[in-house]
Amino acid sequence: MGKDLIKLVGGPTIQDQTMPNDIDMAKENAHKIVDFIADYYKTLQDLPVLSQVKPGYLSELLPDSAPQWPESLQDVLDDVHQKIIPGVTHWQSPNYFAYYPSNSSIAGFLGEMLSAGFNIVGFSWITSPAATELEVIVLDWLAKMLKLPNQFLSSGFGGGVIQGTASEAVLVAVLAARDKVLRKVGKEALNKLTVYASDQTHSSLQKACQIAGIYPENFRLLKADQSSNYSLDPEALSEAISNDLSSHFIPFFLCATVGTTSSAAVDPLRDLGKIAKENHLWFHVDAAYGGSACICPEYRHYIDGVEGADSFGMNAHKWLLTNFDCSLLWVKDRSALIQSLSTCPEFLKNKASQENAVVDFKDWQIPLGRRFRLWPLAHSLLSVFVSFHHYRTRTMATS
């Protein structure tokens, strides 16, 4: 990042680089970034998907302390090209098959640009009513496309909310469930709370339990193998719950998966939901990976039984052509979330909130602040629905 002396005498000034002082310069630079990204996509399929650098490569290319003078945009882009891109593992490459497939789209990218332009921090309704209301509306749209039961819609006691990741979605579900049961049995009983899932469940459940203070020895990962296509066996679950009840534990949380990380296994929601209901467990369905496909009628059966769930999560940033991070969570009883996650300090009070006339998503999530993440989703949605529709028509025609 050299050429400091040239910058010192002829480089951009502060006024050049802060918004909105010079909008025309911003515009010119933003157009250059668009071209840079387009060029990146044109060469993308020829780049090695997995970065080939060795640990520590970048510290040999960058100075030990921050440069004292700014660079021109072209110098920054040259640095990105020469120093950063070799260290990138290309998630958007058409040859990328790790974790889950390339997930963005033109619509997703354009939506992110709009979000970055507005740069809103929409934690309460009043901080940008459009951010909250669009999120409520589009999550209702998606719930209808997935044919989720009406209890998950915002018109009743439930509703949908965007979380950063499925990890945060399962964490807020665990917290709501933990606090709900502890309000009944007393918080000293934390050591008796037990959690159930198959051993194919994503590690985010284990992490959520660690954070929530659930005792590790009360975390029941039931073995799932080839005999059940790696899905959770309802009989094994029943037995585990019975054993725990007879040992005076308090079973409180069940997590089922639709599309496990290792083998895309699907747990039998209907049977699991009945057991959860009989035993008063909070039933969370993690469809982070598989959920999007269930918009298609021919795949909807994978979430049959979701009627019995208390919460349902799905990652728009996996199959729904949306940029990371955009994980969707629906709950039947939003008050359980809010009771766990709400704070109301003096500096956040406002008339609309105090009159209970609005949704304040700050009380449905871990952080206070939140991005206006709805753009990618709302925008993508239009093309995505058509994609699925098109795919369906095509498969029906050829089957």
Place this chain on the structure above:
Amino acid sequence: MGKDLIKLVGGPTIQDQTMPNDIDMAKENAHKIVDFIADYYKTLQDLPVLSQVKPGYLSELLPDSAPQWPESLQDVLDDVHQKIIPGVTHWQSPNYFAYYPSNSSIAGFLGEMLSAGFNIVGFSWITSPAATELEVIVLDWLAKMLKLPNQFLSSGFGGGVIQGTASEAVLVAVLAARDKVLRKVGKEALNKLTVYASDQTHSSLQKACQIAGIYPENFRLLKADQSSNYSLDPEALSEAISNDLSSHFIPFFLCATVGTTSSAAVDPLRDLGKIAKENHLWFHVDAAYGGSACICPEYRHYIDGVEGADSFGMNAHKWLLTNFDCSLLWVKDRSALIQSLSTCPEFLKNKASQENAVVDFKDWQIPLGRRFRLWPLAHSLLSVFVSFHHYRTRTMATS
């Protein structure tokens, strides 16, 4: 969002809207978004800062369920203009003085565009070495600019990490501290753990304690008033700790603030740090608001005493011209974080991680996935440092 019939016969097709099928169309559309955003900034100062809409306004303007066909980009932008912008509270307006001031910059916006273009999910080093390494390097640069003690640098046992928000920063600090003390005294002692802060502390600390399962009645918010400029009185802290110790509580966490939300009060770090050390408390400094200013030598004294802290947080998305969300956290003992937040399932194992040759930031935060948020920061940094330098020169010249 009408005109469905026209779209049906003449609208964009699926291939038009998914990347990277048609890069030239993506480029053309992205240029249009740049122009749209530039036009927004040109009119921004004439718009009412606070949105004037009534609760529920948007549901009257949008359909009940998702449109079946996609729209042209121009139609989407018209909708944004007519239906969304009236519902936006303009955080980037030069007339915006709520919460904290307009926070973005040209550099911040361009950085976000680049991030969105790559759309990397950099949770482990291998998922994009450049993302992790650039974060490590730039957080070290910033630590040096703030003159944080060397223990906060990545070269020793500490290091910096980007969190989404200061709420998440204080939460991971509370979790690391909770688990550290419970490993010593046994997890059944959770009900005895006590937390200390002034009553001017941000509500995120209370929320972090709720999530971590700290008993609400063990949360000591000590009164701060005009007599101490709303800062936490070390004597009051000492007294509270003594009382708790004599009642067999276990004091474990102290949070001090540099720049409180209500009055920008600054807690006396040096004196508080001594008390924390004597009593083996984890000492977290929340400089979310005030931290950036301490890059200037004439304001650095506000964080004198940070040597005694275990963790130090500062929001780049407040004063450091970076887009939301970008909250910086430094810790002296990264192993405490990792012990609380690490999981290592089969599907995330890889050679670089198993050889302990790299940093995997998934183990320093709540979620698994993470955006490549470094662009805004690395890029802004260049201009920001100059801004502060310029400001300093100017104030020194006029003082």
